[in-house]
Each structure stands twice: as C-alpha cells, then as structure tokens.
Amino acid sequence: MAYTVPKLTDYSAAALEKAADECVGACAGEAAEVRSEAERKAFRDRWLARKNGILTQINDLWLKGAPKEAKRDVGQTVNELKAKITDLVDGRRNVSDSFEFSDSVSARVAAAVDISLPGIRRPIGAEHPVMRTWREIVSVFQKLGYSVAEGPVVETDYYNFEALNFPPNHPARDTQDTLFIAGQQAKPQRERLLLRTHTSPVQIRTMEKMRPPIRIVIPGTVHRNDPPDASHSPMFHQIEGLAVDTNITFGDLKGTLDHAMKALFGSSVKTHFRPSFFPFTEPSAELYVTCFICGGSGKRGAEPCRPCKQTGWIEVLGCGMVDPNVFEFVKDNGYDPQKVSGFAFGMGVDRLALLKYGVDDIQLFFQGDVRFLQQFG
Ligand code: 2NL
Numbered sequence: 001m002a003y004t005v006p007k008l009t010d011y012s013a014a015a016l017e018k019a020a021d022e023c024v025g026a027c028a029g030e031a032a033e034v035r036s037e038a039e040r041k042a043f044r045d046r047w048l049a050r051k052n053g054i055l056t057q058i059n060d061l062w063l064k065g066a067p068k069e070a071k072r073d074v075g076q077t078v079n080e081l082k083a084k085i086t087d088l089v090d091g092r093r094n095v096s097d098s099f100e101f102s103d104s105v106s107a108r109v110a111a112a113v114d115i116s117l118p119g120i121r122r123p124i125g126a127e128h129p130v131m132r133t134w135r136e137i138v139s140v141f142q143k144l145g146y147s148v149a150e151g152p153v154v155e156t157d158y159y160n161f162e163a164l165n166f167p168p169n170h171p172a173r174d175t176q177d178t179l180f181i182a183g184q185q186a187k188p189q190r191e192r193l194l195l196r197t198h199t200s201p202v203q204i205r206t207m208e209k210m211r212p213p214i215r216i217v218i219p220g221t222v223h224r225n226d227p228p229d230a231s232h233s234p235m236f237h238q239i240e241g242l243a244v245d246t247n248i249t250f251g252d253l254k255g256t257l258d259h260a261m262k263a264l265f266g267s268s269v270k271t272h273f274r275p276s277f278f279p280f281t282e283p284s285a286e287l288y289v290t291c292f293i294c295g296g297s298g299k300r301g302a303e304p305c306r307p308c309k310q311t312g313w314i315e316v317l318g319c320g321m322v323d324p325n326v327f328e329f330v331k332d333n334g335y336d337p338q339k340v341s342g343f344a345f346g347m348g349v350d351r352l353a354l355l356k357y358g359v360d361d362i363q364l365f366f367q368g369d370v371r372f373l374q375q376f377g
Contacts, residue, residue: 013073016074054085128365129356144215151201151202151220153223155196156192158190159196159201163329164200177226199240199346202220207335212342213246221237228362230363231362235366236348240345243343244335245340252343261289265292269289274288287315288315291312322341322344
C-alpha cells in the first residue's frame with residue numbers, strides 16, 4: 001500500500017518518532033524501487049513537490065495542527081524528517097546518471113560489471129591417487145568382460161564372516177580387528193551389524209542374485225579396527241574379483257592375474273605365486289610381482305631397495321580357488337560345488353597406490369592436505 005500522511009492525535013515524543021520512522025521507511029522503500037529516469041522524477045515530485053508533496057502535507061498536517069506546547073518538538077521532528085527525505089531523493093539522483101546514459105539493460109550491466117577486474121579463478125581438481133588406482137584396476141578387468149558390483153558398507157556377520165567359511169571363533173571376529181555397530185548383543189550372531197572388513201560380502205550377495213557363470217569385480221570401502229600408522233588406516237579400499245563357471249582351474253587364475261599385473265605395472269613384470277591361507281579359498285596363494293621400483297634387482301643404485309626389502313619381489317594380492325564350503329551357502333542358486341568351480345582374489349587399493357606413486361605414508365591419502373594432493377594434478 002502506498003504511503004499516505006497520517007493525522008496525528010498523540011503529540012508525545014514517542015508517537016512523533018514512530019510517525020517519522022514510518023515515513024522515512026516508506027520513502028526508502030520507494031527509493032529502492034526506482035528503475036528509470038521517469039520513475040525517479042515521479043518519486044521526487046511525490047515527496048518534495050511544493051504543492052501537495054508529502055513533505056508539504058506533513059508540514060500542514062503535523063505542524064500546523066499541533067497544540068501550542070508541542071509545536072517546538074514537532075517542528076524539530078519535521079525538520080529532521082525533511083533532511084532525511086531530501087537525502088533519499090538526492091541519493092537516487094546520483095545513480096540516475098546511468099539511466100540517462102541509456103535505460104537499456106545492456107547499459108546497466110556495463111555500469112555494474114568492471115571488465116578490468118581479474119576473472120574468478122576456478123582451478124580444476126585432480127583425481128585422487130587412490131581413486132585413480134581404483135579406476136585403473138577396475139578397467140583392466142572390465143576389458144576382460146568382468147562386471148562391476150557394489151554393496152553396503154554396513155554388513156551383517158553372516159555376509160562378512162559366516163558365509164565366507166570363517167569359523168565361529170575366528171580371531172577376525174574379535175573387536176580388536178573388526179568395528180561392530182553398538183547395541184547388537186541381543187541379536188543372534190549372524191544378524192549383528194558391523195563395518196565390512198572386506199568386499200567379499202558383495203560377492204555372496206551377487207551369487208544369491210545371479211546364477212553362474214559370473215565374472216565380477218567389487219571395489220569398495222572397508223574398515224578394520226587398526227590404529228592409524230604409516231601402513232594402516234581404519235578405513236581403506238579393496239577390490240575383489242570372482243569368476244565362477246564350469247571347469248575353472250588354478251591355471252585360469254594364474255593366466256588372468258598375470259595378464260592383469262602386466263596391464264597395471266607394465267608388460268615386463270613377472271608374477272610369482274606362493275602358498276597361503278584364507279578361510280574362503282582352497283588352495284590359497286599370495287601373488288608377487290617383480291619389484292617395479294628396482295626392476296627385481298633388490299638395489300637402487302648402491303642403496304638397498306626398501307619397498308621389496310631387497311628381495312626383488314612385491315606382494316600385491318591374495319587369491320585362490322573358491323572353497324566348496326562357500327558355494328554351499330549359495331548352492332540353491334546354481335552354485336553346486338560338484339558342478340561349478342571358481343577363483344577369487346582381493347587387493348588393497350591404497351597399498352597399491354602407495355607403491356605405484358612412491359608414497360611412504362598411507363595417512364597422506366586421507367588428510368586432504370592440498371600441498372600433497374596438488375602433486376597429482
Ligand atoms: C587379500 C585377500 C582375497 C578373496 C579375497 C573371495 C571371495 C569369495 C570367495 C572366495 Cl565370495 N574368495 N575373496 C579370495 C582370496 C583372497 O583377498 O589379501 N586381500 C587384500
């Protein structure tokens with residue numbers, strides 16, 4: 001509603017101040033709405049015109065109508081009001097230069113944008129070395145026809161341990177190694193929630209949904225109850241793989257992983273399998289590649305090679321033939337251990353990124369220090 005001058009009945013200091021404030025507020029509001037030179041002139045006349053402008057009306061209504069004893073105070077208030085209103089109207093005159101230049105939109109933009117100022121820099125980010133390694137590993141297997149599967153980070157004991165053939169009292173289930181969700185004691189063990197310690201649960205979940213043959217890789221975040229140090233982080237990343245079909249052999253495992261290591265670390269690396277143990281594979285092995293730091297010599301110039309501890313070999317992953325006991329849990333979906341066989345493997349993405357980029361402290365990957373990350377830009 002447009003402002004109109006009110007009649008005053010109460011001439012107390014408080015009432016005068018309130019009436020004056022309302023008047024200034026209304027004038028400021030209208031000043032902000034002025035958009036062109038024509039509007040500015042109409043605004044000026046409405047408030048300052050000698051004949052019937054708002055200030056003239058105030059003079060007539062407030063000052064002339066005031067009782068004798070209030071005249072002095074009213075006069076002072078009206079004078080102050082005149083100064084404020086005149087300032088507001090003059091304030092618009094200063095900016096009206098740009099209206100006079102032209103009322104066109106482009107002219108107003110030109111007045112608002114100083115093209116001599118430097119532009120806003122929006123630096124492009126760089127892919128994090130861990131995510132880059134993750135993507136490279138996944139893509140090597142995708143080219144072999146593997147699909148990518150992902151799954152929940154909060155898992156049940158069943159998918160993380162039981163279906164992977166961990167015995168009920170296996171030490172990995174200890175709170176020293178695994179981070180459990182609080183308040184789960186009332187549930188049966190298999191339903192208790194925890195942060196998955198490997199991505200294997202997704203392999204079980206995928207076998208429950210998809211019948212063989214399958215070839216999948218599962219990248220993901222995993223957690224273990226390890227205190228952080230140069231080679232441990234309570235949160236890290238893993239990529240596991242699984243191939244199940246009729247007549248899959250250890251030879252298929254060796255050929256697949258030998259190819260993958262050459263694709264990842266260069267065609268000159270050699271692979272070496274050493275017997276190992278995992279609850280979910282039988283037989284199991286650790287895979288070593290010739291050290292890509294020292295080229296397998298164990299020496300860097302005169303210095304001993306640290307990453308391979310002078311052996312010329314670096315351990316890169318664990319693998320094996322899927323244990324028949326694991327297939328028993330998904331037997332009803334076509335995984336009869338009498339009919340199918342498969343191999344599986346798992347590797348730590350962060351560990352491989354440390355080796356690939358010659359970083360000596362895993363903590364650097366997770367501290368978000370721009371000085372560190374910029375080196376990968
Ligand atoms: C390691 C070892 C491995 C697997 C993971 C797996 C999954 C299923 C069945 C059998 Cl469902 N195996 N995964 C197998 C061997 C090793 O990881 O050292 N990872 C960092």
